[in-house]
Amino acid sequence: MRTRLALVFAVCVGLISAATLAAQDLGPNIRKIKDGIYVYVGTNFNSNCGIVLTQDGVVLIDSGHNPTDSRAIFDAVKKLTPLPVRYLIDTEPHPDHTTGHFVFSPPAIIVAHAGAGESMIGREKETPGRIEKLAGVSPAMRSALEGYRFVVPQVEYRGKMTLNVGERNFELLYQKGVHSEADSAVWLPQERVLFSASGIVVDQINILRPFVTIPDILAASKMMKALNPEVVVPGHGQPGTVKIFEDTEKYYALLVERVGKLAKEGKSLDEIKKELKMPEYAHWASQERMPSNVDAAYKVVKGN
Ligand SMILES: [Zn+2]
Numbered sequence: 001m002r003t004r005l006a007l008v009f010a011v012c013v014g015l016i017s018a019a020t021l022a023a024q025d026l027g028p029n030i031r032k033i034k035d036g037i038y039v040y041v042g043t044n045f046n047s048n049c050g051i052v053l054t055q056d057g058v059v060l061i062d063s064g065h066n067p068t069d070s071r072a073i074f075d076a077v078k079k080l081t082p083l084p085v086r087y088l089i090d091t092e093p094h095p096d097h098t099t100g101h102f103v104f105s106p107p108a109i110i111v112a113h114a115g116a117g118e119s120m121i122g123r124e125k126e127t128p129g130r131i132e133k134l135a136g137v138s139p140a141m142r143s144a145l146e147g148y149r150f151v152v153p154q155v156e157y158r159g160k161m162t163l164n165v166g167e168r169n170f171e172l173l174y175q176k177g178v179h180s181e182a183d184s185a186v187w188l189p190q191e192r193v194l195f196s197a198s199g200i201v202v203d204q205i206n207i208l209r210p211f212v213t214i215p216d217i218l219a220a221s222k223m224m225k226a227l228n229p230e231v232v233v234p235g236h237g238q239p240g241t242v243k244i245f246e247d248t249e250k251y252y253a254l255l256v257e258r259v260g261k262l263a264k265e266g267k268s269l270d271e272i273k274k275e276l277k278m279p280e281y282a283h284w285a286s287q288e289r290m291p292s293n294v295d296a297a298y299k300v301v302k303g304n
Contacts, residue, residue: 054166057086063100067144070100091197177216194229202237
């Protein structure tokens with residue numbers, strides 16, 4: 001009798017854990033942030049995607065690094081809700097956030113800051129054969145690209161915009177000169193969750209294009225910190241807290257200080273690039289981007 005009871009107990013426990021497993025089986029990249037808010041965290045600093053469920057459908061923040069990610073995100077969405085993806089907010093126009101648009105739109109309406117579509121079109125012209133090359137990466141990539149179309153945002157806003165979907169509010173906040181031609185933070189004020197985009201990354205040296213400035217990055221950091229978010233989801237890297245901003249501020253302060261010291265010693269920009277040492281950040285990924293950081297710091301030091 002005791003054996004039989006034990007067996008029944010074991011079967012029950014097995015069934016319960018199987019049910020729990022099934023509910024959580026959203027794939028290895030998905031992290032739950034809050035009730036109804038999930039993040040697909042890109043592998044190896046690939047871009048992140050926010051999945052926000054509402055009573056009136058799903059809002060995505062970015063569409064995954066590669067179409068294989070976009071398909072995995074779509075599969076997770078279908079497990080979470082029978083409702084459609086209604087909106088897709090782009091935090092930036094680069095291909096690692098936007099190639100997967102076609103997986104979701106239509107029916108999703110894509111929203112981005114002004115200049116996003118133009119940036120996407122420009123890049124598309126500069127890189128002919130991009131999609132064919134991407135398809136050649138693997139059979140899985142080729143199959144994920146089936147039905148590919150180039151889709152630009154249908155809605156572009158300027159400065160600031162509020163999107164109300166179901167019970168949730170999304171505030172879209174432009175960040176000037178931090179990474180691309182059209183960077184948006186997405187703030188959920190009730191849930192205190194901030195999708196902070198790619199001007200500030202985590203445990204990684206960022207690429208600073210010629211139009212990106214350190215003062216603009218610091219201004220965006222200050223603006224986002226002032227929102228007092230509980231959870232910060234960067235465009236790339238692990239979700240965290242406002243510490244992400246504090247770490248970034250510390251890094252740029254030290255960078256500008258060291259570049260300033262070398263400049264004062266009369267070193268040229270090229271010499272500074274060779275001699276600068278930032279051992280505190282040697283463990284950060286993408287060290288090859290450091291010269292672009294020195295360029296930006298040198299502009300600060302020289303006051304231009
Ligand atoms: Zn980017």
